[in-house]
Amino acid sequence: MNRRVLITGANGALGLVASHYFLSKGYAVTAVLSSMDKRSLFPENPLLELLAVDLTDEAATAALVETQINLHPELEGVLLLAGGFAMGSLSTTDDAALLQQYKLNFLTAYHVARPAYHYFEKAGRGRLVFVGARPALLASAGKDMSAYALSKSLLFRLAEQINAASKKHDITATVIVPSTIDTAANRQAMPDANFADWVSPEHIAGVMEWLFSASASVLREPVLKLYNKA
Ligand SMILES: NC(=O)c1ccc[n+]([C@@H]2O[C@H](COP(=O)([O-])OP(=O)(O)OC[C@H]3O[C@@H](n4cnc5c(N)ncnc54)[C@H](OP(=O)(O)O)[C@@H]3O)[C@@H](O)[C@H]2O)c1
Numbered sequence: 295m296n297r298r299v300l301i302t303g304a305n306g307a308l309g310l311v312a313s314h315y316f317l318s319k320g321y322a323v324t325a326v327l328s329s330m331d332k333r334s335l336f337p338e339n340p341l342l343e344l345l346a347v348d349l350t351d352e353a354a355t356a357a358l359v360e361t362q363i364n365l366h367p368e369l370e371g372v373l374l375l376a377g378g379f380a381m382g383s384l385s386t387t388d389d390a391a392l393l394q395q396y397k398l399n400f401l402t403a404y405h406v407a408r409p410a411y412h413y414f415e416k417a418g419r420g421r422l423v424f425v426g427a428r429p430a431l432l433a434s435a436g437k438d439m440s441a442y443a444l445s446k447s448l449l450f451r452l453a454e455q456i457n458a459a460s461k462k463h464d465i466t467a468t469v470i471v472p473s474t475i476d477t478a479a480n481r482q483a484m485p486d487a488n489f490a491d492w493v494s495p496e497h498i499a500g501v502m503e504w505l506f507s508a509s510a511s512v513l514r515e516p517v518l519k520l521y522n523k524a
Pocket residue numbers: 302303304305306307308309327328329347348349350374375376377378379398402425426427428471472473474475476477480
């Protein structure tokens with residue numbers, strides 16, 4: 295039986311590369327899309343299962359995760375890649391802006407992490423991989439993207455809680471912290487930047503896959519800063 299991961303944001307820039315990367319390493323992948331309209335991004339592959347849900351919908355997301363666990367109890371981990379970004383300083387960040395980023399960056403991860411963790415706790419093993427952001431760690435980088443930084447910072451706290459509760463199990467919650475990911479959208483938004491300074495989605499996918507290896511099993515409380523030269 296193939297090893298299996300579930301990936302959210304699978305039709306996004308990082309998610310697409312990560313899905314293909316894990317497939318190329320022989321994993322079965324449950325790719326969670328925002329809509330089945332995005333399925334054409336994926337070629338047919340017997341190891342690939344495509345599903346769609348609005349990850350801000352707690353009940354629908356829990357049902358999807360629980361169904362996957364029942365069908366595939368070999369599930370080893372979840373990559374929580376769905377998220378997004380918004381500019382805005384503290385003075386322009388009202389409740390609506392804050393809630394929008396909280397839902398997009400925190401709830402989309404929390405709604406998968408909670409039922410997945412519940413299962414991993416019973417199984418005694420599991421990997422949860424979150425994507426944080428440097429502005430959540432560094433106030434000087436976050437001050438002009440306040441809601442984004444605040445919403446991402448909760449992912450670090452959630453990972454800490456999972457790790458604190460899992461000390462005696464083979465369960466880890468990792469926060470990957472990219473600088474700027476080398477995506478088509480970022481290249482279009484910042485055409486004068488030196489793209490070679492950024493971190494490629496392939497590098498991030500490689501690090502995420504390593505987290506599932508035997509040599510990574512001794513890692514505890516990992517926060518991995520994948521900044522490259524940016
Ligand atoms: N890009 C960067 O430089 C950078 C830097 C640091 C951290 N990050 C983080 O890394 C992650 C991946 O970034 P990316 O550049 O690959 O972003 P992306 O291309 O925008 O992909 C994000 C994915 O999340 C999906 N998504 C958003 N809300 C959803 C919802 N409610 N239900 C289901 N799916 C939902 C999006 O679906 P749609 O396609 O339908 O919108 C998209 O597929 C994000 O968490 C981002 O915040 C990115």
